[in-house]
Amino acid sequence: MKLLVTYNIPREPFQNLPADWEITFPEKEEFSKTELLRILPDYDIMLAIFHAPIDREIIDAGKKLKLISNYGVGYNNIDITYAREKGIAVTNTPKAVNSPTAELALALMLSAARRITECNQRIRIEKESMWGTMRNLGFGLEGKTLGIIGLGNIGKNVARKAEAFGMNIIYYNHHTEVPGYRRVELDTLLRESDFVTLHTPLTPATRHLIGQRELSLMKPTAILVNTARGAVVDEQALAEVLKKRQIAGAALDVFEDEPHITETLYALENVVLTPHIGTGTIDARIAMGREALENIRHFLAGNPTNVVN
Ligand SMILES: NC(=O)C1=CN([C@@H]2O[C@H](COP(=O)(O)OP(=O)(O)OC[C@H]3O[C@@H](n4cnc5c(N)ncnc54)[C@H](O)[C@@H]3O)[C@@H](O)[C@H]2O)C=CC1
Numbered sequence: 001m002k003l004l005v006t007y008n009i010p011r012e013p014f015q016n017l018p019a020d021w022e023i024t025f026p027e028k029e030e031f032s033k034t035e036l037l038r039i040l041p042d043y044d045i046m047l048a049i050f051h052a053p054i055d056r057e058i059i060d061a062g063k064k065l066k067l068i069s070n071y072g073v074g075y076n077n078i079d080i081t082y083a084r085e086k087g088i089a090v091t092n093t094p095k096a097v098n099s100p101t102a103e104l105a106l107a108l109m110l111s112a113a114r115r116i117t118e119c120n121q122r123i124r125i126e127k128e129s130m131w132g133t134m135r136n137l138g139f140g141l142e143g144k145t146l147g148i149i150g151l152g153n154i155g156k157n158v159a160r161k162a163e164a165f166g167m168n169i170i171y172y173n174h175h176t177e178v179p180g181y182r183r184v185e186l187d188t189l190l191r192e193s194d195f196v197t198l199h200t201p202l203t204p205a206t207r208h209l210i211g212q213r214e215l216s217l218m219k220p221t222a223i224l225v226n227t228a229r230g231a232v233v234d235e236q237a238l239a240e241v242l243k244k245r246q247i248a249g250a251a252l253d254v255f256e257d258e259p260h261i262t263e264t265l266y267a268l269e270n271v272v273l274t275p276h277i278g279t280g281t282i283d284a285r286i287a288m289g290r291e292a293l294e295n296i297r298h299f300l301a302g303n304p305t306n307v308v309n
């Protein structure tokens with residue numbers, strides 16, 4: 001079995017694999033699309049990453065390809081319908097990414113609410129710590145309402161963690177009901193929440209789910225957190241709303257056109273920006289490799305797991 005790993009990822013999970021597995025890693029950070037198109041025809045399985053597009057052209061190049069094991073949970077990077085048409089299964093890694101992403105959502109929420117990154121930056125520029133009873137005031141989490149859009153695996157983890165901070169949870173899901181939490185319509189969630197956190201996948205239905213109209217429904221004191229996918233939010237509209245301070249702030253780990261970011265956001269103090277680090281811990285990277293490999297093993301054994309197409 002020939003496995004192509006398309007990105008540079010920790011090698012730790014790749015020890016003691018069956019002797020008849022032949023594995024290729026990129027020499028640098030990743031294989032370019034041109035390289036992929038050239039070498040892929042030789043491989044049975046590809047370990048792809050949530051960030052790199054796997055389009056029709058690449059799928060067509062995979063003449064022997066049977067499985068695309070995605071390193072990450074979001075699979076909007078892959079044309080899964082076309083893969084299915086070609087008889088290629090696609091799997092993802094929901095377990096490994098869950099806690100780290102939920103932790104980051106909480107970290108971003110706290111950072112924006114307590115103005116941590118803003119204060120940190122100002123102290124370094126001003127070269128003094130300007131304390132004051134009416135300076136640097138933020139918002140607390142305890143007793144506040146957290147609106148979770150997409151109460152799936154990560155959303156539920158965020159809910160549990162936020163409850164430990166004393167927050168009240170409401171949620172909006174497209175189809176599924178989650179016992180124990182109050183489900184509301186999207187507009188109600190936006191009107192009632194002090195914090196809104198996004199945890200849907202990126203699909204045609206969620207693209208720009210949060211646009212100008214939805215942002216206008218939020219409280220002027222509310223904070224928006226996005227660790228889902230950039231395009232779930234209309235980034236231009238959000239930048240305008242933040243600039244006019246129509247909501248209090250935002251914290252964004254993901255952007256519509258990564259690595260590019262809407263220029264306006266750089267200058268705004270009321271937004272926290274991180275470079276797609278939801279799963280950016282060494283433990284998570286190793287766990288994602290393990291889960292992606294486990295999916296490959298199960299697929300080869302005839303009992304596939306985490307298949308998304
Ligand atoms: N920033 C980062 O590094 C990371 C980002 N992610 C993103 O988080 C997303 C969520 O991951 P999981 O919680 O594992 O997925 P999940 O499938 O367990 O949960 C997604 C939830 O969104 C809901 N949903 C789907 N379409 C909807 C719609 N149109 N309106 C409202 N709700 C809708 C579903 O009902 C489900 O409850 C991933 O798809 C990925 O894009 C995941 C991991 C890391």
Ligand SMILES: O=CC(=O)O
Binds near residue numbers: 073279
């Ligand atoms: O963005 C990361 C993922 O796992 O999806």
